[in-house]
Amino acid sequence: MIVAEHLVKQFHRRAVPDGPASRFRSLFAAREAVRAVDDISLAIDKGEIVGFLGPNGAGKSTTIKMLTGILVPTAGRVEVAGVVPWRHRRRNALNIGVVFGQRSQLWFDLPLRRSLEAIRDLYSVSAADYRNRMSQFDDLLDLGSFLDTPVRSLSLGQRIRGDLAAATLYRPPVLYLDEPTVGLDVVAKVALRDLITSLNVDGRTTVMLTTHDMDDVEQLCQRIMVIDGGKMLYEGDLKDLKRRFAPYRDLIVTPRSPSDADRIDSGLATRVSSPGAAKVTLRFDPQEVSAPEVIHSVSSQFEVSDISILDPQLEDVVRRLYGGNP
Amino acid sequence: MAASTLTALRVLIRLSLATELQYRVNLLQSLIGGAAAQATQLLFIGVILTSFGAIGGWSASEVMLLVGLRMAAHAIYAFFFRRVIDNDRVVHTGEFDRYLLRPVPAFLQLLTRQFNLQQLGDIFIAAAVLGVAVRNASIDWTFGLALFCGASVIGGGLIEASLQTIRAAAAFRLANTDALIGTIDSLVGTYSNFPLQIFGGFASAFFTFAVPLAFIAWAPAAILLNRSADLGFPAEIAWSTPAFGPILMMLAVTVYHLESRHYSSPGS
Numbered sequence A: 001m002i003v004a005e006h007l008v009k010q011f012h013r014r015a016v017p018d019g020p021a022s023r024f025r026s027l028f029a030a031r032e033a034v035r036a037v038d039d040i041s042l043a044i045d046k047g048e049i050v051g052f053l054g055p056n057g058a059g060k061s062t063t064i065k066m067l068t069g070i071l072v073p074t075a076g077r078v079e080v081a082g083v084v085p086w087r088h089r090r091r092n093a094l095n096i097g098v099v100f101g102q103r104s105q106l107w108f109d110l111p112l113r114r115s116l117e118a119i120r121d122l123y124s125v126s127a128a129d130y131r132n133r134m135s136q137f138d139d140l141l142d143l144g145s146f147l148d149t150p151v152r153s154l155s156l157g158q159r160i161r162g163d164l165a166a167a168t169l170y171r172p173p174v175l176y177l178d179e180p181t182v183g184l185d186v187v188a189k190v191a192l193r194d195l196i197t198s199l200n201v202d203g204r205t206t207v208m209l210t211t212h213d214m215d216d217v218e219q220l221c222q223r224i225m226v227i228d229g230g231k232m233l234y235e236g237d238l239k240d241l242k243r244r245f246a247p248y249r250d251l252i253v254t255p256r257s258p259s260d261a262d263r264i265d266s267g268l269a270t271r272v273s274s275p276g277a278a279k280v281t282l283r284f285d286p287q288e289v290s291a292p293e294v295i296h297s298v299s300s301q302f303e304v305s306d307i308s309i310l311d312p313q314l315e316d317v318v319r320r321l322y323g324g325n326p
Numbered sequence B: 001m002a003a004s005t006l007t008a009l010r011v012l013i014r015l016s017l018a019t020e021l022q023y024r025v026n027l028l029q030s031l032i033g034g035a036a037a038q039a040t041q042l043l044f045i046g047v048i049l050t051s052f053g054a055i056g057g058w059s060a061s062e063v064m065l066l067v068g069l070r071m072a073a074h075a076i077y078a079f080f081f082r083r084v085i086d087n088d089r090v091v092h093t094g095e096f097d098r099y100l101l102r103p104v105p106a107f108l109q110l111l112t113r114q115f116n117l118q119q120l121g122d123i124f125i126a127a128a129v130l131g132v133a134v135r136n137a138s139i140d141w142t143f144g145l146a147l148f149c150g151a152s153v154i155g156g157g158l159i160e161a162s163l164q165t166i167r168a169a170a171a172f173r174l175a176n177t178d179a180l181i182g183t184i185d186s187l188v189g190t191y192s193n194f195p196l197q198i199f200g201g202f203a204s205a206f207f208t209f210a211v212p213l214a215f216i217a218w219a220p221a222a223i224l225l226n227r228s229a230d231l232g233f234p235a236e237i238a239w240s241t242p243a244f245g246p247i248l249m250m251l252a253v254t255v256y257h258l259e260s261r262h263y264s265s266p267g268s
C-alpha cells in the first residue's frame, strides 16, 4: 500500500549572521544542507498498523510529509495506493487522511461543524454516510459537545479529536497519524485507539502512526520502524524487537518481613533493584533459566508475600535503541 | 470520488464568506480603508491633471479614461485575486500543508482563504470613475468596441493578478518577499495610471515587453480613443489586449504550481 525506496530529503538552511544588516547579509550567507531523511526504504501492506518511532529530530515528520505529498523528495521513489503523491496530488488526497498533532488541518475561524461539512462536500460523502459516521464520532470522540465551537477556541485535545474526525470522515484507505495523542487525556486516548482499531478492522485501513507514547504502540501496532538521524535503525515485529533488545525478564518480589528485602537473592538471577527498596527486582534471561525455577529458588529461601513477573518495557527497549547500545 | 472543481469552488467560497462574516467590524474598517486608498489615488491624478492640463498629448478627459480603465482592472484583480499576497504567510505558517492535502487545486484554496468583501468598495468606486470617464471622453462606440472595453478590463485585472501570482510563487523558495509585493504594487499603481509614451521609448518598451503594464490600461485606452499612433507598437497588438491577461494568468498559475514543489513545510 505504501512503498518508499531510497527516500532522501535535504533541507537548505541559511545561517543567519548576527550584527548589523544581518537580514541583508544572510542573503549571501552560504546555505548549509541538512539531510533530514537519508536513504529510507519501507513497505507497508494494506491493513497494517505500523508504529513509526524515533527520537526528536529523527526525520519522522519529514518522512510522513513525503509520503503524504506535502514534500517532494530530494531523491528516491514513493508510491501510495498506486499513486506518486507529490505528482498526482489531488488523486492522492482522496486516498489518504492525515492528522498532525501539532498543526490543525481545519478551518481555524469557523465552527468545527463547518469544516466537517466542507470535507463531506469536497470528498463527496453521501448524506447517509455522513450521518452515520458523525454519530460514531459522537459516540467515540464526544464531538457533539464542541461541534459548534470555532476551531480556534477548542482545547488541544478537542482540536485533535476534530482533526481525527476530519481525516477519517471520508474513510480513506490510508491514514497517517503524526503524534495524534499529544495532549489527549486518558479517556480520549483510549477512544482514539478504539477508533483506529475499528477503522483498521472494519475497513482494512492502513495506518502509519508516529508517537512518543509507547502505550499507543503496544496497543495498536503489529510492526514498528525506528529511525534516527534520517536512517532506518530497526524494522520488524514488536515481539522480536523486545526479544532482541531486552532479552530479560524481571521478577518482582515483596518479602513478608521488610528486613529480608536486602538479603533476598538467587544464584539464578541478578539483583537490579537498589538496596533499601521494599520490593526486590531480580533479572533473568528466560533462555537460560525458566521463571518457575527462579521463583522456586526465591520462595524456598525466603517468606514472600507477593511475586510477579514483568515483561520488558517497550520504553526501555526504545531507549536502548535510541542510545545506540543494544 | 472527488467533487467537481465547480462544487469545490462553491464549498470554498461558502467557507470564506462565513469566515469573513465572523469579523464584521473588520469588514467596515477595511471598506473605509479601501475607499480612502482609492480616494488618495484620485486626488493624486486630479492634482497632476489640474497642474499640467494634458499629459503626453492626452487631454484630461482622455487620461481620466485611462485611469478609469486601470482602476476597474485593479478592482477585478482585488476582488478575485487579492489573497495571492497572503502566500508568504500561508507558506511560512505551514497553512499550505492543508492546501496540499485537499483534493482541490492549491491556488484556488489560496484565493478563497478569505472572501474579499471589502474590495467591493473598490469595485463601486472604479465603476463610478470609469462611468464618468467614458461619458466625458469622445469615443465612437460600436458593439465591438464595447466588448473590447469590457474584455480589456478583465484582461487588465488578470495581468496584475499574474504579476502578483508570480511574485507569490517566489515565497516557496525565498524567506521574505515583502519587498517584491511593494515593488509590484507601486509599479502597477504608478505607471499604469499614465500614458506610457511620456516616459520615452525605452521605458514604454520596458513596460510593454518586460513587465506588460502597457496592456493594463494604456493600450486599451489608446484603442478606444483612436490614439494607437502614440503606442510605439502596431495597433494589432493593442487590439489583442484582452488575450494577454488570460494567457499570462495561465502561465503564472502554472509557475505557481511548479514552484510549490519547492515548498519545505515548516517543521512539526
Ligand SMILES: Nc1ncnc2c1ncn2[C@@H]1O[C@H](COP(=O)(O)OP(=O)(O)OP(=O)(O)O)[C@@H](O)[C@H]1O
Pocket: A011, A012, A013, A034, A035, A036, A054, A055, A056, A057, A058, A059, A060, A061, A062, A063, B264, B265, B266, B267, B268
Ligand atoms: N522545513 C524545514 N527546514 C529545514 N530543516 C527542517 C525542516 N523541517 C525539518 N527540518 C529538520 O529536519 C530534521 C528532522 O525533522 P523532523 O520534523 O522530521 O523530525 P521528527 O522525527 O518528526 O521529530 P519530532 O519527534 O521532534 O517531531 C530536524 O533536524 C529538523 O531540524
Ligand SMILES: [Mg+2]
Pocket: A060, A061, A062, A178, B268
Ligand atoms: Mg515530528
